[in-house]
Amino acid sequence: MNNSIPTMPELAAEAEFQLLAAADQLNWLTALASAIQLDHTHGRGNAAKYLAELASFLSDTGFSGVESAIEEFKRLHQSDLQNASRQDPEANVEGGQ
Numbered sequence: 001m002n003n004s005i006p007t008m009p010e011l012a013a014e015a016e017f018q019l020l021a022a023a024d025q026l027n028w029l030t031a032l033a034s035a036i037q038l039d040h041t042h043g044r045g046n047a048a049k050y051l052a053e054l055a056s057f058l059s060d061t062g063f064s065g066v067e068s069a070i071e072e073f074k075r076l077h078q079s080d081l082q083n084a085s086r087q088d089p090e091a092n093v094e095g096g097q
Helices: 010-042 048-060 066-087
Strands: none
Touching: 010 048, 010 066
């Protein structure tokens, strides 16, 4: 990402995208959990190990990018707080010092 501070519409669009990606990830992990349960119930657990490994892989790789988006939003927020305190050092900025 570049160093310029995004506009509110850009932030809203990014937040919407990340929330949709997170919802997809939760849906996929829920489907995998259901498949694991069904495999134990009806298939003697033959595929459960592989389904659990797939769920773990998808979770570990951070395929939704939510964690990086959270860090980016946090960085932008801190940058905004610093800019606000530089403009008005007397202002009591929430989350500042």
